[in-house]
Every structure is written in structure tokens, then in C-alpha cells.
Amino acid sequence: MRYGANDVLRDVRFQAHHGEVLALLGPNGAGKTTTIEILEGFRMRSAGRVDVLGADPAHGDERWRARIGVVLQSWRDHGNWRVRELLAHLGSYYQRPWDADELVEAVGLTAQAAKKIKTLSGGQRRRLDVAIGIVGRPELLFLDEPTAGFDPRARHEFHDLVHRLARDHATTVLLTTHDLAEAGKLADRIVVLVGGRIIADGTEDELARRVAGEDEVRWTHEGNHHTRTTSDSTGFVRELFAQYGTAIGQLEVRRASLEDTYMALVRREETAAR
Template sequence: MSAIAVAGLRMRYGERDVLHDVTFQVEPGEVVALLGPNGAGKTTTIEILEGFRARSAGRVSVLGEDPGRAGEQWRARVGVVLQSWRDHGKWRVRELLAQLAAYYPDPWDPDDLIAAVGLTPQADQKVRTLSGGQRRRLDVAIGIVGRPGLLFLDEPTAGFDPSARRDFHDLVREFVATSGCTVLLTTHDLDEAERLAGRILILDGGRIVGDGTPVSLAQLVAGDDEVRWSLGGERFARPTGHPARFVHDLYREHGDEIRDLEVHRSSLENTYHALVRSAEAS
């Protein structure tokens, strides 16, 4: 059974359709990114799956249940990393984690979890004194404290500097590798989707316009890789599906005359922009 199965999901606010006929599945153990520009409907989609928002139409199953009707036992199996703001600012890190752990049947030990997310030095600090990155680590700890089978991450690194973002990605990857937890994350950051997810769903204008691994998506539009070189002062560039063979042949033909050799993989970025552009044009 799929961890998440969505078919014909529609969401309408007043006269405006935010989601049209969204259909996708996520299998157990997969890490899937829902990627799209701002206003694409990512947050609406994930909030419907989290059970925080009622949908207008369509079938949705999350861990075998309809999130719109699922009870508290279902809730205990689903981890949600919220876009936090300033809640529980007066609480100390360990205190808050212990409090939230107390609702679950088989929670992490708060101290172990604090160590796992690298907050041991801050364990007795008040939450409001944490930096943005530390606060987000705490949010992840809260999301996984009940050992969920499925974790939702909504825009997990919005507002991060590059090094905090890299640390955060390492944390999530390590968690996924050790727990086998299924993850659905939303992001508008292509690089983040590529680094974290095994599969990417591109959502634009309320529709899924792309679905595949980062590599297969990249090939979808750009297709071939590109080899660039210069020879006798002149520059060349050729697309190819087999760059290694192409370079081999090139060397056999010209030997050490070849200068400035570069192989460019077809880029996910090109695909993404192409898909979003064509979705917006239609």
C-alpha cells in the first residue's frame, strides 16, 4: 500500500481553483519533494495531507486513512514539521521536547533526540534564545519525537543561510537513512529538492507538471548532456547521450590537441524552468 495516494485532488477557494486534479503516490520509504514556485499550491496540498485543511474534491489516503477524518491514532503516526514562528518561546528545549513526547505511545528519549539533532549544548536554553537554524532543528526534533512512519516538511529551510541549509540537509538525510521514514517535503528551492529527494513532483498552477527522479526529470526536456572543447583556438559544443564515448572518440581523433574539455550534465534547472514556463503558457 502506498504511504500517500492522491487522486483527482481539487481545492477551490470561492471562485478560484488552487488545485486542479492533482494525482500522485508516495511509496513507503521514499523521500519525495513537492517543488514549485510560490503560489503553486504546495502548502495547500501538504496541509490537506496533514489533515489540517478540508479539500473540495478528490480521493486522498495517507497511511491508509483519509486525513480529513482520521483520528488521534493516525495523528500519532504522522510527523509534521511546521513552519514555526515563536510558539513556546518561554519553554526550555528539553522541557518542551519532553512535554510533546508525552503524548506518544513510543517516543524518542528527549535527551537522545536532542543529541541527534545537535542541540545538546542548548538543551537548557529557552526556545526564544535559539538561532534560526537551531530553532529549525528543534522543529524537526518535535516532528519526529513520536517516531512517525511519515514525515511532512513544509519549506524546511526558508530563510536559511547556505551553511545552515547544508547542515540541515545533512540532518534530514541522516534521519531518513537511519529511520526509513517516508518523507514528503515542499520547497521552492531546486537545489534542496535535488539534494534531499529521491523523486521530485513539480507542482505549478495547481497541477503536477513533472514527476520523476532528478536525473530522469533533467533528461525530460534538456535531454542530452553537452560536451564542450576547443581545438586550434576554435570553440566547439555538442549535445550527446553518451558523453564518455564521445570524449573517448574525440581524444582518439585529435589527441592532445584537445583543450578546455568540459562535460555538462543536462540540468534539472533547465527542465524545471521549461516545465513551469510551458505550464504557465497553456
């Protein structure tokens, strides 16, 4: 994607698989939103090839659009609509929509089903955003910062919903978020975009090993503290217990968190670009 003489995206190559939850991560200005908008068919690319559900999004028709769902960071709603009423109305545009009552329950808005949208809290409106995005049972769902404004319980329930969509309904989910813990819980695979280029693509463990390489094992034995780095922490711990048994105490295996991995990848790329 080029604006004037500036390449916003270049050599961006990745694939999302059927029923997979894929997280697209990157700092502000990395090109995430532009990438998503191209895939959704909302923005025309400058060059390259894009295939979404067997079609070029730039030429996607209404039948194609009915197969995707989009949850934006925010949208202008009709405040006088009631929650269930709006979802039932929107569902009427699809061939196989969610039942409105089932959908309201799935996103945790049963108690608000008969309330006007303008009376909902920020977190409740966000749940409604998600419900609108999935009302047509999409084959592919785009989620842009989906849990902004959610309290911890609502976030946990939403994570369960995403897993059910992928597992039970074979929905492919493309997620963008700045919440790295959320990405780690939801994503089967992670793609990191920095400066308009993809710098990493893999599972959380694969990316961690690519950056950190080894796990850190800590334990105590006869009052002494020990630390060892190893690429096979499971095998090392097994040998440790085979040798010392119950004399081992305070055992801890630390693997790099997704945040550790992400920050290391971004720093490495930014340093190389200088």
C-alpha cells in the same frame, strides 16, 4: 479543491513511496500548501480520494496522527520552556519517541539544550521546529521550507539528517521548498505543481531529459575549442578519449540544472495557459 467557482487543485495525482524523499515544487499560488494541508488532514478537500498511511486524512484519528510529523514554516512556541525539557515533554505523548538527548544532538542543539527557547536565534529555533516534527519518530514527515534561516553548515547537517531519516529509519519525507538546490540534493523524486495541476513527476535527470533532451560536452584539442550536444554524454566522452587520449583538455559535461529544468517547465506551462 474548489473555492466557490475557482478550482485551486484539479486532477492532482501522485504517490509517495515508503522511505522516499519527495519534493513538491511550484511557484507561489500553485497550490502546494493546499495540497500539503489536505494530506495532513488540516483541510477538507472538495472531491477526490486521498490515502495517507492507509487512512483518509479527513478522518484520521489520534493513532494515525501519531504516525506523521509536520514541520511548519513557523509556529508559536512557549518561550520559557527549555529545549531539552520541551522535547522530552512532547516525546512523552508518543509510544516510541526519540531520546531527548539524541534528538537534541541530531538537530545540532546540544549547546542550547538547557537554554530557554526565547533566547535562541532564528536558525536555532528552526532546528527546534525540525526536532519537534520528528520527536515521535514519524513514518511520514512533512517539511515546509525546512531550512529557512539556516546557515550553510546547519543546512548541510540538516540535509544529512533527512538522508539518515529516510535511509536508516525508513521515513517517507514530503518536502516543499523554493530552494531548488536543496530539492536537488534531498529529493529522490520531484513533482512540479503549476496552476493547481501537476505538470511533471520524476527524478531530476528524468525531468532534465524531458525538457532539455541532450547534454552539452565542451573540450579543447590542439588549441581549438569544441562543443557537441548529445543524449549519451558518457559514451561520447569515452569515444573522444579513445580517439584522442590525453590530447583532450578542458573537458566539461554540462547537464541542465534543476533550476534550468524547473524554469523551463513553468515557462512552458504558463505559455500554454495564455
